[in-house]
Amino acid sequence: MNQRADVHHPEPDGSVTPRxxxxxxxxxxxxxxxxxxxxLLALSRVSGKRSLEPGENIISDADLVASYGNMLSGVAKLxxxxxxxxxxxxxxxxxxxxLGRPFHKESHLTVDAATVVRLCTFPKSTFDKMVSGNxxxxxxxxxxxxxxxxxxxxxxxxxxxxxxxxxxxSFLAYLARHVNPENREKPGGVVxxxxxxxxxxxDFLGLTIETVSRQLTxxxxxxxxxxxxxxxxxxxxxxxxxxxxxx
Amino acid sequence: MNQRADVHHPEPDGSVTPRxxxxxxxxxxxxxxxxxxxxLLALSRVSGKRSLEPGENIISDADLVASYGNMLSGVAKLxxxxxxxxxxxxxxxxxxxxLGRPFHKESHLTVDAATVVRLCTFPKSTFDKMVSGNxxxxxxxxxxxxxxxxxxxxxxxxxxxxxxxxxxxSFLAYLARHVNPENREKPGGVVxxxxxxxxxxxDFLGLTIETVSRQLTxxxxxxxxxxxxxxxxxxxxxxxxxxxxxx
DNA sequence: CGGCCGGTTGAATCTCTTCAACGTCCGTGG
DNA sequence: CCACGGACGTTGAAGAGATTCAACCGGCCG
Numbered sequence: 001m002n003q004r005a006d007v008h009h010p011e012p013d014g015s016v017t018p019r020x021x022x023x024x025x026x027x028x029x030x031x032x033x034x035x036x037x038x039x040l041l042a043l044s045r046v047s048g049k050r051s052l053e054p055g056e057n058i059i060s061d062a063d064l065v066a067s068y069g070n071m072l073s074g075v076a077k078l079x080x081x082x083x084x085x086x087x088x089x090x091x092x093x094x095x096x097x098x099l100g101r102p103f104h105k106e107s108h109l110t111v112d113a114a115t116v117v118r119l120c121t122f123p124k125s126t127f128d129k130m131v132s133g134n135x136x137x138x139x140x141x142x143x144x145x146x147x148x149x150x151x152x153x154x155x156x157x158x159x160x161x162x163x164x165x166x167x168x169x170s171f172l173a174y175l176a177r178h179v180n181p182e183n184r185e186k187p188g189g190v191v192x193x194x195x196x197x198x199x200x201x202x203d204f205l206g207l208t209i210e211t212v213s214r215q216l217t218x219x220x221x222x223x224x225x226x227x228x229x230x231x232x233x234x235x236x237x238x239x240x241x242x243x244x245x246x247x
Numbered sequence: 248m249n250q251r252a253d254v255h256h257p258e259p260d261g262s263v264t265p266r267x268x269x270x271x272x273x274x275x276x277x278x279x280x281x282x283x284x285x286x287l288l289a290l291s292r293v294s295g296k297r298s299l300e301p302g303e304n305i306i307s308d309a310d311l312v313a314s315y316g317n318m319l320s321g322v323a324k325l326x327x328x329x330x331x332x333x334x335x336x337x338x339x340x341x342x343x344x345x346l347g348r349p350f351h352k353e354s355h356l357t358v359d360a361a362t363v364v365r366l367c368t369f370p371k372s373t374f375d376k377m378v379s380g381n382x383x384x385x386x387x388x389x390x391x392x393x394x395x396x397x398x399x400x401x402x403x404x405x406x407x408x409x410x411x412x413x414x415x416x417s418f419l420a421y422l423a424r425h426v427n428p429e430n431r432e433k434p435g436g437v438v439x440x441x442x443x444x445x446x447x448x449x450d451f452l453g454l455t456i457e458t459v460s461r462q463l464t465x466x467x468x469x470x471x472x473x474x475x476x477x478x479x480x481x482x483x484x485x486x487x488x489x490x491x492x493x494x
Numbered sequence: 495c496g497g498c499c500g501g502t503t504g505a506a507t508c509t510c511t512t513c514a515a516c517g518t519c520c521g522t523g524g
Numbered sequence: 525c526c527a528c529g530g531a532c533g534t535t536g537a538a539g540a541g542a543t544t545c546a547a548c549c550g551g552c553c554g
């Protein structure tokens with residue numbers, strides 16, 4: 001085999017990993033973990049890294065999507081917009097989530113960067129072919145879809161049945177859980193960085209920015225949280241916050 | 248091959264279809280369409296039909312689920328409940344939807360019959376094995392998951408951003424579409440049967456029963472619908488209803 | 495007949511929104 | 525250098541939309 005050192009290098013076990021993928025989280029926890037060495041190499045040959053600033057658009061609603069991506073870092077917003085402009089964020093994506101809707105020509109979602117986002121992108125056609133031929137990869141896609149379906153349904157309860165205060169508590173719990181799943185069980189406090197503006201939080205929670213702001217100060221006055229600055233919140237006790245979240 | 252006439256019979260093309268599956272919608276549009284003759288036969292040997300009355304429970308939250316099912320007819324509610332009893336219906340299932348959460352020991356949902364429901368059930372273990380070995384089947388599961396994910400996210404917009412009136416209009420449109428996908432494009436009117444009580448509608452829309460009732464009469468007074476009886480609604484014009492639904 | 499369930503309607507209440515003012519931070523340009 | 529404008533966030537007061545509480549109706553079953 002004729003290897004170019006700048007594209008891949010041998011692993012201790014004899015397998016090869018493309019340079020591009022070496023330090024990539026998606027290589028292990030993400031979708032790419034299901035790829036064979038050959039597939040990974042083939043994909044890395046046609047993939048590229050992309051960096052986006054907060055607010056920058058990644059995919060527009062009804063766009064013809066020609067490529068998929070893996071989140072390498074940062075937070076992206078998946079949202080839907082009504083004809084009169086009302087917006088609802090339906091999910092946040094973190095590394096190493098897979099970005100894109102397999103088997104559909106166009107997206108029915110808008111994807112925007114909430115923070116600085118780094119992406120690894122690759123052509124839809126190449127990837128779709130790999131999915132057809134690799135059941136493990138299909139399994140990973142199925143796993144992610146089912147996980148996202150669970151998330152979506154949990155959030156539907158938040159949107160449909162919770163009060164503004166509970167929504168804010170739920171959001172903070174959601175964040176704490178997504179930056180580190182262990183946070184859910186922690187007996188004490190946690191500091192979380194808010195990847196969203198008040199306006200984004202409102203769109204995620206089905207509220208207005210004013211209500212978001214008010215409920216945050218209400219939670220602070222109840223000693224449940226501490227507002228370090230507008231982008232950092234200290235959750236003083238995870239169990240009490242979860243209590244407050246209602247479920 | 249030693250065939251028992253009560254279990255299967257030969258098809259014109261030489262394949263065999265188990266008696267049980269002959270008239271089954273799921274055999275074609277549903278999950279079972281991806282099964283080989285052999286798999287279908289094996290599955291039919293361990294499957295059984297079940298009929299449930301309205302309100303009857305199919306799967307409880309946190310139940311250890313030992314079996315899956317295909318909807319043969321009727322409507323089932325998938326719902327989640329908060330600790331204090333508030334409830335949110337997260338999706339309705341129609342024939343020939345697949346019922347159950349693959350690869351998870353316990354369900355995080357409650358499933359109840361809304362109308363009379365007929366099910367074809369089969370053991371989780373048998374089916375899970377088939378999924379591992381049959382990429383087409385896995386594909387169908389992935390397709391259904393992605394479709395449900397789209398549904399869920401659309402509904403999140405309804406729950407988070409629409410007014411009560413828009414929610415009711417959205418619900419009627421949702422029903423019309425699920426009874427018959429062509430209804431979405433129809434220029435004229437449609438009569439739909441409501442598979443849910445006012446209380447269920449409220450739990451699906453994140454409202455109270457009183458608001459549901461009031462908004463229905465409001466839509467009637469606006470000449471958008473006609474309330475034939477408490478279980479039948481005539482949508483007088485699909486386009487106008489969709490307009491009213493906001494998106 | 496009486497009671498219960500599902501549904502509708504009215505009046506009072508409350509939660510969240512709307513509208514408006516104000517404060518801070520930050521980059522731009524006079 | 526500092527004044528200006530814009531983005532983001534907080535807070536107050538008034539208002540609207542949905543909920544709560546309550547009464548009532550019709551159908552059904554014991």
